[in-house]
Amino acid sequence: METDPDEEPRFAAIQQLERFGLSTYAARTFVALVVLGTGTAKDVSRVSEVPRTRVYDAIEELQGFGLVDVQQSSPKEFWAISAETTVGTFEREMDERLSILVRALDELEPVERPEEQRGVWTVDSRSSVTDRVIEFIGEAEEEVVYMTVEDLLTEDVVEALRGAAERDATIHLGGVSSEVQGRIQEDIPDAEMFESLWVWSDTPAGRLMMVDGRRTLVSVLVNGIDDAPTEPRAETAVWGAGETNSLVVVLRAIFTHRLEDDDPLDEQ
């Protein structure tokens, strides 16, 4: 690191503002004004390193976003809205953009997504895997089998499972310690716990799920066991859909065999 620590929030703010679509001049100008509260083009130029003659354009851009007010005097003075209001402004802006996006996508999306798939799809980051898990659980009508290491049994997943349980789907949950089992039983009384089908820890295994016997997902934690345990290990998953999908067929075989058995740990 070679950056002045005092400048770190300034840099972060500028970076985020740029990501929201401001030009670098506009972003730097705004941050300068937040620090100053109020100031002239010259003031802004001094603390923001924006060429003085360009401050005016930047202000205009910021006015378009409703982020600064100006005082019609000579020299003109500029005033930045409060941090709080700024966030509110962007929140509204983003809501707006999102609603346009969802409207457009809904029109484009074919009414029914192809269900049966031949291949096996791969998903990469942890958050994406979680997305997929939640999506699939959300489609469950009859049965969810979900086996996971505890780290990955996050609140939103439990939420999705509860939703499925309330739709009268059977929940089989495996791989979690007895303490956590208790907590889950409170949330989802109907969930049925089962022991791990095999030794679960000390493997890179992440989660393993099957929904209605026609959709399955398997994930592993990458950056192997011997790696520095600093980084939360990244997750990567494969999933498949359809009665005849190969991944589905394999997992269905395993699960139905094991779950119908009352003493699953001994065989094979």
Add this chain to the structure above:
Amino acid sequence: METDPDEEPRFAAIQQLERFGLSTYAARTFVALVVLGTGTAKDVSRVSEVPRTRVYDAIEELQGFGLVDVQQSSPKEFWAISAETTVGTFEREMDERLSILVRALDELEPVERPEEQRGVWTVDSRSSVTDRVIEFIGEAEEEVVYMTVEDLLTEDVVEALRGAAERDATIHLGGVSSEVQGRIQEDIPDAEMFESLWVWSDTPAGRLMMVDGRRTLVSVLVNGIDDAPTEPRAETAVWGAGETNSLVVVLRAIFTHRLEDDDPLDEQ
């Protein structure tokens, strides 16, 4: 218009995706996949007009956002997440960015913003003016005088007024018809209504407010009366702060004079 109406949502979707930071290739590729549900580079290229050879880069970019999964086969196949999940993904992304921004801005913002101001600031769009109005009402400790045309008495403003009333500030509200007065009385029982100080309609007047006798705002509706009444008329405002601010002094004179009078319509 010369665009195929069928293509309009497609265009809108691409545009929004670009604003969220996707390259045009990535945006076009994703939209193509949403339409197709699933497809190879060739398929995508055909419907998206993205050069076939660059589809792969686009997919990589999209994977970074968690928007597509791929099938490791030859040819590779690509799968787009559902519209619903897409929105969720961006929602999380934006929340993340916003929280970084607010953290950074809070550190930068001087603890107390300068209160007394000499000049008069101008604000431009309707939403920005509303922002300022709400902000100022939120600072009220003793008294809010707010006179407005009914169009501009939106729910969020009423909300802010209620908040001020609950902090034991006196609310004087003027310029609204008796029907609306009734509705407001329900929301904010303590609000005190007063008649317009002058003929209010048929002027370009918008709102006029004073908070604690030290902060005032006046707005007008531009794009004059004789303009086509299609567009909701734009609003532009000026505001000032501080006991000795000229705008504040003028409005305080008017308001205190008129409000203390029981028969405000006749004089001057």
Add this chain to the structure above:
DNA sequence: ACCGCTTTCACTCGATAATTCACAAAAGTG
């Protein structure tokens, strides 16, 4: 081993944004 297809990658070009420059208008200053 060959051919066609898929995939990757290095490179050009052009649009756009960043930066600099020149100058007119306005505001101070002696």
Add this chain to the structure above:
DNA sequence: CACTTTTGTGAATTATCGAGTGAAAGCGGT
């Protein structure tokens, strides 16, 4: 009132990044 400094606007120049192109490297099947 002449002269200097400051302020604001517009155009000119430079840099950067992404779109588009094409060559070359894998891969599969015959």
